[in-house]
Each structure stands twice: as structure tokens, then as C-alpha cells.
Amino acid sequence: MRYISTRGGIEPLQFQDAVMMGLARDGGLLLPQTLPTVDTEVLDRWQHLPYQYLAREILSLFIDDIPQADLEDLIERAYASFAHPQVTPVTKRGDVYILELFHGPTLAFKDVALQLLGNLFEYVLARTGGFMNILGATSGDTGSAAIAGVRGKNKINIFILHPHGRTSPIQALQMTTVLDPNVFNIAVRGTFDDAQSIVKAIFNDLDFRDRYRLGAVNSINWARVLAQVVYYVYAYLKLRKLGSGSVDFSVPTGNFGDIFAGYVAKTLLPAGCIHTLILATNANDILARFVSQGDYSRGQVQATSSPSMDIQIASNFERYLYYLRGEDGAAVKADMEGFAATGKLDLSAFTARVAQDFRSRAVSEEETIATIGAFHREHGYLLDPHTAVGVKAALDLREPSRPVVCLATAHPAKFGEAVTRAIGSEPPLPLALADLANRESRCVVLDAEVETVKEFVARNGLQ
Structure with a gap:
């Protein structure tokens, strides 16, 4: 399996090289040259596999430059830290199934990919020598999960940018209370989109990138998306075992990474297994507008109770655009350059094509809080605000x-303020979060300027 750029400007890479490159050197995103597919006989074989074994089977379809024994070890170590034996269990509540992705060390779905990615970085560096400086941006959960994946690892420093004051208090503390000397938290005076733009600009400075051997942990890194494909297949197989041949998924998303993993899973499985991906957004509805109208245009970021989705530039969207454009890298490059210049893309010509993959719903702040409250009253189950966005969209758009x-x-305990508004009391804190407020923290606040962040990385990075 070889990997190429959505913009067509690089030679094909092996998987390990793609992991270490992160963002393609032509500014595009990396994808497999071809997306693999499986048949029903393979699904029969996979049907009863534990999560870790299923992960090995799926990852092996995309990875041919890591020996099987090594890949098994990387996977086993990645998920040994998860609190639930099924890693990502599925539970039924009312009219929907809930795929619980929060049983990792930082209690967010990002752990599923970032525990594995941290091991991959360490594995490749051990074989090739050298060092890396990881640079990433987070709207909330990616930062703490990335830090947890690489804290204390040799030959790796990590620099995480988050929007100052725009994450939940617990999300911020999960990052800033990690005091390992290889961890650097940077709060930028701006939005997540500002932080993400800074990271992309620094990666596109190829001299700086090469000098400091920058690595990516955001979902611009293909390994992030690949690891997330597994839980879609795992959940589908759970329902297949119960007699469901076709399943929909509802995905709260702002950056298009998690739902793009669903698209890859939809492509991987036989036709119809995953019927529709319901794309759920909050008030920052650029992706919902794209699905319903073909209008991909940047707006003002609105602060909500689901801050990980407070995004108006979806960095993974380019991967799906590549398939919309018939795998034409030059067309994607022109589109993304146009979007960078104008903040708009008219993709209305593709609305019918997009409808084959997605349905969409933008969920308001009032609806989010109301859904948390109603779901708790009716089913005794507590949703975090991001999950509530997905549940509300699912209840409105599902096919009976x-x-x-x-x-x-x-x-839900990571978003105590929103949950308290919804149910009238604070959610109980799990042990992992109970004493965060009493721990020492470390963070630097910087202006949202590329050169300011570069100077900080240069001063503190490995070289």
C-alpha cells in the first residue's frame, strides 16, 4: 500500500513515511492510492473478533511495511490503557445505539487513535534514529489525548496549541497539568481555526519543518483517521450479529476527521452495510451547509457548549473533496487555493452525489442542552454536549x-457546566478527573501569530 497527496504533488510513500510526514509536502493530505474493500466472507471471519484483533485485521489492509508481530504489539499496548475490555462498547438506549468512545486515558474518542499514533512514532524513531517535534492544534480533546500518547517518550517533544479560554476548564487542565519535560502547552489568543492555521503554515515552511523534524498529531495525519475506521466496523459487526444488515451512523463533527473515517469504513465494507452517515454539527454549521446545499463557506466561529466542534475550517474536508473531484489532485489544489483566498467553495453541483453518503443536521445550543436533559430523564444515560448533538440529529433523521x-x-464529566445546565446537578467526576483542579499546571499564552509560535518551538524544540 502506497500513500499519495490529495493535491498530487508528491511521489507515493510507504505507510511509515506517511505517518512521519503528517501533512503532505505539497500542502495536501495523505491518502492510500486505493481504498481496500472486503466481502461478506471476510465479515463472517471478523464477526466475533475482539477489538484488538479486528484492529490488526483492518490496519493490515492499509499497512504492509510493519511486520505483523510488531503491529500486534503496537495495537495491544495502545489499548491496554482502556478501562473497558471491549475498548469501544455499544449500548442501546431508547431508539438509538450508543458507541462509547470515551474509555481511554483522557476520556475522549481521540485516545483511540492517539494511543496508537504515539506508539507508531516511537516505533519508527527507534528503527530510524533521530528525533521529532510534534506540533498540533486542538479545540479541546485532541491535545490531552496526544499528550497522553507521547508524554515521557524518548526523542519526542510535543507542542500543542489551544484557543485561550475556549476549551472547557477540564479540557484545559487535562493538558496543562501534564508536567513531563517533553510537553509544551501553548494557549493562543484566538480561535481553534487560528491555531490550526498556524500549524498548517508552519508545516508548509519546509525548511523549518525539516530542521525541527516536525510531526503531526492532528487528523491531518492519516494514521489518526485509519485507527478510527476500526470502531465503525466493530460497531457494525455488533449489530450484524443481532441481525441488522444495514446500519446508519450519526457523527458529531467539526473537523470532518471522524466522519471521514466513517466514509472509509463505508467504502471498505460491502455496499449497504453502512447506509448513511449523519453529519451532525452545532451552530458552526459549515459542514451541514455543504451537505444540504453544496455551500462550503467560512463563517464566524461561535462559542458553544460543544467546543471541540467550534470550527469553521474543516481540515479533513479536503480528503472527501478528493473523491468528489474524481481523484483529480490538480482540481483539489485549485479548490483549496481558491478557498484560502476567498473563504468560499461552491460545490452545489455535487449535492446529489454527497447525498449518497451523508445526511446533515445543525443542532442549536438550546437543542443540545434539551437533548442532554431529555435523554437523561428518559433513559438514565448522561450525554456530553458533543454526543448530544449527534443524538439529536439521529433522532430527527433516522429511518425507523x-x-x-x-x-x-x-x-460527560468533561463538560460539567453544560451537563449541570441540562440536568440541574453536576455530573460525578471519574477518578481520572477528580483532582485536576488541585494539580500544578504549566502553559504559555502567546499571540496567534505564526512567527511567535515558530520562535517558541525553535527555542524549546529538539534539534
Whole structure:
């Protein structure tokens, strides 16, 4: 399996090289040259596999430059830290199924990919020598999960940018209370989109990137998306075992990474296994507008109770655009350059094509809080605000004849203020979060300027 750029400007890479490159050197995103597919006989074989074994089977379809024994070890170590033996269990509540993705060390779905990615970085560096400086941006959960994946690892420093004051208090503390000397937290005075733009600009400075051997942990890194494909297949197989041949998924998303993993899973499985991906957004509805109208245009970021989705530039969207454009890298390059210049893309010509993969719903702040409250009253189950966005969209758009699986992307205790508004009391804190407020923290606040962040990385990075 070889990997190429959505913009067509690089030679094909092996998987390990793609992991270490992160963002393609032509500014595009990396993808497999071809997306593999499986048949029903393979699904029969996979049907009863534990999560770790299924992960090995799926990852092996995309990875041919890591020996099987090594890949098994990387996977086993990645998920040994998860609190639930099924890693990502599925539970039924009312008219929907909930795919719980918050049983990792930082209680968010990002752990599923970032525990594995941290091991991959360490594995490749051990074989090739050298060092890396990881640079990433987070709207909330990616930062703590990335830090947890690489804290204390040799030959790796990590620099995480988050929007100052725009994450939940617990999300910020999960990052800033990690005091390992290889961890650097940077709060930028701006939005997540500002932080993400800074990271992309620094990666596109190829001299700086090479000098400091920058690595990517955001979902611009293909390994992040690949690891997330597994839980879609795992959940589908759970429902297949119960007699459901076709399943929908509802995905709260702002950056298009998690739902693009669903698209890859939809392509991987036989036709119809995953029927529809319900794309759920909050008030920051650029992706919902794209699905319903073909209008991909940047707006002002609105702060909500689901801050990980407070995004108006979806960095993974380019991967799906590549397939919309018939795998034409030059067309994608022109589109993304146009979007960078104008903040707009008219993709209305593709609305019918997009409808084959997605349905969409933008969920308001009032609806989010109301859904948390109603779901708790009716089913005794507590949703975090991101998951509530996905559940509300699922309840409104589901087909009664087909089960829908809602991705539960974070533990509700990470968003205590929103949950308290919804149910009238604070959610109980799990042990992992109970004493965060009493721990020492470390963070630097910087202006949202590329050169300011570069100077900080240069001063503190490995070289």
C-alpha cells in the first residue's frame, strides 16, 4: 500500500513515511492510492473478533511495511490503557445505539487513535534514529489525548496549541497539568481555526519543518483517521450479529476527521452495510451547509457548549473533496487555493452525489442542552454536549427500519457546566478527573501569530 497527496504533488510513500510526514509536502493530505474493500466472507471471519484483533485485521489492509508481530504489539499496548475490555462498547438506549468512545486515558474518542499514533512514532524513531517535534492544534480533546500518547517518550517533544479560554476548564487542565519535560502547552489568543492555521503554515515552511523534524498529531495525519475506521466496523459487526444488515451512523463533527473515517469504513465494507452517515454539527454549521446545499463557506466561529466542534475550517474536508473531484489532485489544489483566498467553495453541483453518503443536521445550543436533559430523564444515560448533538440529529433523521449508532465522543464529566445546565446537578467526576483542579499546571499564552509560535518551538524544540 502506497500513500499519495490529495493535491498530487508528491511521489507515493510507504505507510511509515506517511505517518512521519503528517501533512503532505505539497500542502495536501495523505491518502492510500486505493481504498481496500472486503466481502461478506471476510465479515463472517471478523464477526466475533475482539477489538484488538479486528484492529490488526483492518490496519493490515492499509499497512504492509510493519511486520505483523510488531503491529500486534503496537495495537495491544495502545489499548491496554482502556478501562473497558471491549475498548469501544455499544449500548442501546431508547431508539438509538450508543458507541462509547470515551474509555481511554483522557476520556475522549481521540485516545483511540492517539494511543496508537504515539506508539507508531516511537516505533519508527527507534528503527530510524533521530528525533521529532510534534506540533498540533486542538479545540479541546485532541491535545490531552496526544499528550497522553507521547508524554515521557524518548526523542519526542510535543507542542500543542489551544484557543485561550475556549476549551472547557477540564479540557484545559487535562493538558496543562501534564508536567513531563517533553510537553509544551501553548494557549493562543484566538480561535481553534487560528491555531490550526498556524500549524498548517508552519508545516508548509519546509525548511523549518525539516530542521525541527516536525510531526503531526492532528487528523491531518492519516494514521489518526485509519485507527478510527476500526470502531465503525466493530460497531457494525455488533449489530450484524443481532441481525441488522444495514446500519446508519450519526457523527458529531467539526473537523470532518471522524466522519471521514466513517466514509472509509463505508467504502471498505460491502455496499449497504453502512447506509448513511449523519453529519451532525452545532451552530458552526459549515459542514451541514455543504451537505444540504453544496455551500462550503467560512463563517464566524461561535462559542458553544460543544467546543471541540467550534470550527469553521474543516481540515479533513479536503480528503472527501478528493473523491468528489474524481481523484483529480490538480482540481483539489485549485479548490483549496481558491478557498484560502476567498473563504468560499461552491460545490452545489455535487449535492446529489454527497447525498449518497451523508445526511446533515445543525443542532442549536438550546437543542443540545434539551437533548442532554431529555435523554437523561428518559433513559438514565448522561450525554456530553458533543454526543448530544449527534443524538439529536439521529433522532430527527433516522429511518425507523434501520438502526442508527450515535458516536459518544467524550465523557460527560468533561463538560460539567453544560451537563449541570441540562440536568440541574453536576455530573460525578471519574477518578481520572477528580483532582485536576488541585494539580500544578504549566502553559504559555502567546499571540496567534505564526512567527511567535515558530520562535517558541525553535527555542524549546529538539534539534
